[in-house]
Every structure is written in C-alpha cells, then in structure tokens.
C-alpha cells in the first residue's frame with residue numbers, strides 16, 4: 001500500500017500581473033510546504049499545506065520530472081501501472097508541465113525518452129510498446145491518432161478490464177516515433193477549432209503507453225508483464241461561476257465540471273478511511289472510468305497541482321490545494337502486473353489455442369484445402385493453356401514455311417491451306433489475329449492464282465505471235481532473194497546482148513549496112529538499160545545488207561526502178577517501130593531479111609523478159625505492202641504484250657510486297673505468342689512458389705500448433721486447475 005504522490009507547482013507571475021501587484025508573491029514555498037501570506041508578510045495559519053513536493057516559480061520541468069515522475073516511469077518499465085496528472089485552473093501551467101517546450105520538454109516527452117533509455121539498459125528482457133492518445137471533450141472520447149475515430153465507447157472485459165473500443169494503438173520502436181505521433185495528435189486535436197485555448201482548457205487529454213515485456217531466456221516459462229502508463233493533462237478546474245457565461249459555454253463548463261467533479265468525488269471517497277468508504281463512483285464519468293486503476297487501485301500515481309500566483313486567482317488556488325490535500329490521503333496498491341495478468345494471459349492463450357485448433361481442424365482447414373485445390377486447378381489450367389499455345393505455335397511455324405516456299409516458287413499452283421480447328425481454342429485475342437492473317441493469306445493466294453492464270457494466257461499468246469513473226473521473217477527472206485534472182489536474169493540478158501553486139505560488129509565489118517547501124521543504136525540503148533538495171537539491183541542488194549526489212553527508202557528504190565524500167569521499155573518499143581519503118585522503105589536483101597528476123601525474135605524475147613520482170617516487181621511490191629502491214633500489226637501486238645507484261649510485273653511485285661508484310665506480321669504475332677507463353681510460364685513458376693510458401697506456412701502453423709499443444713499439456717500437468 002502506498003499513498004499517491006502529490007506535488008504543487010507555482011508558475012511564475014505573468015509580466016503584467018507582477019508589475020501591477022508589485023512583484024510580491026502571495027504564496028511562499030519552503031521545502032515541501034506552501035503557505036499563503038498576506039501582503040504584509042504575515043502567514044495565514046489556515047492556509048498552509050504540505051505535500052510530497054512543492055515547486056516554486058523557478059523550478060524547471062527537468063526538476064519536476066526528476067523528483068516526481070521518474071520513479072513512476074521506471075516502475076512502469078518494470079511492470080507497474082503508472083499515472084501522472086496535472087490538475088489546476090486554466091493558465092496555471094498544466095500544459096507547460098505535461099508537454100512543455102522544445103527547450104524545456106515536459107513530463108510526457110521526458111517520460112517517452114526515459115522509457116526507451118531504460119529499456120536499452122535492461123538486457124535480459126524484450127519489450128513491446130504501443131501508444132494511444134485520446135481526448136475527452138464534452139464527455140465524448142475522440143482518438144487523437146486517427147481523426148476518423150470519434151465518440152468512442154468504453155467497454156469492460158473480464159480479463160482486459162476497462163478499455164476504449166476502437167482506439168488506435170500504434171506499436172512503436174523508438175522515442176522519436178512517439179514524439180512525431182504526439183505532434184500529429186496535437187494537430188488533430190485542434191482540427192476545425194476556431195479557438196484553440198477555449199478547446200484546450202475544456203478538454204482532458206490522455207496519452208497512454210502500454211509496455212509489454214518478457215524475459216529473453218526461458219521465455220516459454222517466464223510470464224509476460226503488461227503495464228499501462230497514463231499521462232494526463234486535465235481540463236481547467238475553475239468553477240462554472242467563474243466562466244461567467246451561459247449557453248453553449250455554460251454547457252461545456254458543466255461537462256468539464258462533471259468529469260472533474262466526479263474526479264473530486266472519487267478522490268473524496270478514496271481519501272476517507274476505508275471504514276467509511278462506500279461506493280466509489282468511478283463509472284459516473286469517462287475520465288474516472290478510464291483512470292480507475294490509477295485511483296485507489298493497482299497503480300503508482302502522482303498528481304501535480306499547478307497554481308497561478310496572482311491575487312485574483314487565490315480562491316481557485318485554494319481549491320486546487322484542497323483537492324491536492326485530499327488526493328494526498330489516497331492509498332494505492334501497486335503490483336507488478338505479471339501475476340494477475342499472467343492468469344488472464346494464460347486464459348487468453350488457452351482460448352486462442354482452442355480457436356486455432358478449431359480453425360485447423362474445422363472450417364479453416366477446409367478453407368485451406370479448398371485454396372490449395374483452387375491453386376492446383378489453376379495450375380492445371382495454365383498447363384493446358386501452355387500446351388495449346390505450343391501446338392498452335394508449331395502449326396503457325398509450319399504454315400509460315402509453306403508460305404515462304406510459295407513466295408519463291410510462284411509457278412506452282414497452290415491451294416490455300418485450310419487452317420486447323422486447334423486455333424479456335426486459343427485466347428480470344430490471338431485467335432482473332434490468327435483469323436485475320438488467315439483470311440489475308442487466302443485472299444492473296446486467290447489473287448496470286450488469278451494473276452498466274454493471266455500470265456499463262458499471255459505466255460501462250462506471246463508464243464503464238466512469235467511463231468507468226470518467224471513465219472513472216474521467212475517470207476521476208478524469200479523476198480530478199482527476188483532482187484538477186486532478177487539481177488541474175490539481167491546478167492543473162494546482158495550476156496545475150498554482148499553476143500548480139502559481137503555478131504553485129506562482124507556484119508558491119510563485112511558490109512556497110514544502114515540497118516546494122518540502126519541495130520547497133522538499138523543494142524546500145526538496150527545495153528544502157530541493162531546497165532541501169534544492174535546498178536539499181538546492186539543498190540537494192542547493198543541496202544538489204546545494211547538496213548532492216550522495213551527500210552522505207554528500199555521500198556522507194558523499187559518504185560523508181562519500176563518507173564525507169566517502164567520509161568526505157570516504152571522508148572525502146574518506139575525506137576523499134578521507127579526502125580521497122582526505115583527497114584520497110586529500104587530494099588531487102590536475103591541476108592538482111594534473115595538478120596531482121598533474128599533481131600525481131602531477140603527483141604520479142606527481151607520484151608517478154610521485161611514483162612516478166614515488171615510482173616515480178618509488182619508482185620514484190622504487193623508482198624512488201626502486206627508484210628509492212630503485218631509488221632505494223634505485229635509491232636502493235638508486241639507493244640501491247642510489253643505493257644501487259646509490265647503491269648503483271650507490277651502486280652506480282654505488289655503481291656510479293658504484301659506477302660512480305662504479312663510474313664513480318666506473322667513473325668510479330670509469333671513473337672507475341674512466345675512472350676505470352678513465357679509470361680504464363682513465369683506465372684506458373686509464381687504459382688508454384690506461392691503454393692510452396694503456402695505449404696511451408698501450413699507446416700509452420702502445424703508445428704506452432706504442436707508446440708502450443710505441448711506447452712498446454714505441460715502447463716496443465718503443472719497446474720491441474722486450468723483444465
């Protein structure tokens with residue numbers, strides 16, 4: 001049993017008040033005693049109070065912490081519940097004492113650092129610390145670590161005791177983490193507030209640390225210690241009358257007082273001797289309900305009562321000191337929480353084990369089994385999918401090869417390959433792509449086939465025309481022979497005339513005969529004709545050798561030849577007639593008559609030959625004309641064929657291009673398919689890993705279960721009451 005530790009702290013007077021009240025403080029502090037003095041320095045006997053500690057205006061937070069709270073904090077680390085309150089009127093220095101400033105941190109910050117320093121020093125135990133931060137405002141509990149947690153309810157549990165349901169508890173590993181949480185809590189506290197001071201003075205804040213620890217060695221047999229440390233900054237303790245307000249403010253004031261009034265009531269009751277103690281109204285306010293263990297229960301508790309030194313605060317300060325005096329009489333019975341909570345913990349563990357067993361043996365095991373079954377089903381599905389994709393890939397590759405072959409052997413007629421039904425089962429996207437490719441390939445194959453047919457037709461026509469051309473060429477060659485033959489017959493004619501001339505020269509040498517002279521003139525003309533013919537033919541032959549069949553000047557030469565021949569022939573005939581007349585007017589001798597006859601016959605032969613020549617020439621001319629026409633026709637057809645062939649070439653190159661594009665598309669699709677297959681394989685691998693992890697977790701769960709079971713058995717044999 002130990003009494004609550006009570007201290008009083010007097011804050012320094014504010015600069016304004018100290019000047020107006022001549023700087024003399026009404027409250028005198030001597031050691032652990034505080035007394036009210038009149039301005040003339042006469043002590044008032046009734047107003048003198050002794051406490052565990054009294055801190056004057058020069059005291060620092062460090063000093064307060066050291067003397068008042070440090071032991072409680074250290075005890076909390078050991079496993080004792082601990083509570084520190086700041087009580088006093090508004091502006092008396094509660095927040096200054098509890099929170100303080102960066103330069104002079106208050107109890108809360110110092111406690112936090114101290115707890116972690118202390119933990120560091122304890123090497124044989126391991127610790128788990130969680131913190132919460134709440135506010136009671138208008139009898140509503142709000143979470144300062146999670147703004148969404150408003151109006152929280154208090155519940156009571158057989159083992160856990162009183163607790164705030166839904167309050168956020170943050171597990172922390174160092175002091176800095178807690179200090180950050182405190183700062184954010186402070187921000188949350190004033191969220192949406194227009195007047196920070198009003199809100200602060202009317203709300204209670206409770207910062208709570210739950211310290212759990214267990215021995216590092218023999219951890220299985222050592223009990224767990226759980227202690228709760230409450231650091232409380234209370235609302236201003238001034239009375240309603242002093243708020244001097246009605247309406248909302250009054251209501252708020254009433255609420256502050258409700259909590260503080262109940263706190264006062266609880267402390268009054270607790271301060272009475274145990275014989276007089278009746279019912280203690282912990283349950284009448286949220287504050288007393290939450291802090292029940294700290295007031296007359298299982299906790300080490302200290303209260304720091306702050307007072308304002310100013311004269312106009314005397315009544316409030318007196319009230320505060322009376323409160324402190326009553327609190328001083330309260331006794332607590334603090335114990336390390338391991339024995340009591342140990343049983344509770346064991347009970348809780350027992351329940352948890354039973355729960356686990358249920359889960360393992362009952363529905364949970366089924367769930368696990370189902371999960372595993374689902375996973376293996378999925379794996380099977382993926383395997384099948386992979387197989388399908390593989391076969392599809394193989395097929396696609398085969399088709400690609402065929403396509404490539406077709407591309408390089410265009411003469412081979414190829415039927416479009418019907419695509420197998422296997423593709424219909426592949427994933428929708430891939431299927432669509434493959435279908436598209438299929439139809440494109442079919443289209444192109446058809447196009448190519450029709451082009452092939454056209455090409456073949458053209459080749460056939462081409463061959464036919466080539467035959468015709470070669471026939472015509474033969475005809476032309478035959479025609480070429482004509483001038484040669486003509487020149488040969490001319491040469492023959494020339495020979496005949498040479499003989500005639502020789503005969504005539506002999507006749508002329510024997511007798512002077514006028515007819516012979518005439519004949520000589522005629523033969524001269526004929527010779528010149530023949531020479532002309534000869535030269536013309538040689539010209540034609542030369543032209544043939546140099547030029548092509550369709551040489552137009554060559555054709556003109558024939559024409560001039562024909563005209564000159566006609567002229568010469570007509571002049572020859574007229575000359576012959578004239579000569580006949582001369583011959584008729586002369587006396588005819590026997591020899592001359594015979595000579596005449598001979599010449600006449602030779603002339604008629606010449607005329608015949610000439611006629612033949614002319615006929616042949618006109619025939620040649622006709623032939624030439626026909627060949628010229630057919631040549632023109634042929635040329636046109638060849639031109640047409642050339643154009644046709646060019647367009648075919650273009651079409652073929654276009655379709656080849658398109659085939660190439662499709663082939664590359666296909667290649668890409670194949671690549672995609674490969675990627676898909678790879679992805680699925682990876683997924684498979686992941687699934688394997690997951691199921692492996694799953695089974696290992698199951699194993700560890702089982703072993704954990706077995707361990708707990710054996711522990712249970714051990715414990716039940718040790719302590720048969722637990723059964």
Ligand code: ADP
Pocket residue numbers: 010011012057059088089090091092093094095096097201236306
């Ligand atoms: P409460 O929380 O009780 O309303 P505060 O802690 O806010 O009062 O203190 C009111 C004012 O007095 C603040 O400006 C604070 O800095 C100052 N103050 C309080 N106690 C001390 C002290 N011991 N030393 C110096 N200044 C103090």
Ligand code: MG
Pocket residue numbers: 091094095096200201
């Ligand atoms: Mg305050």
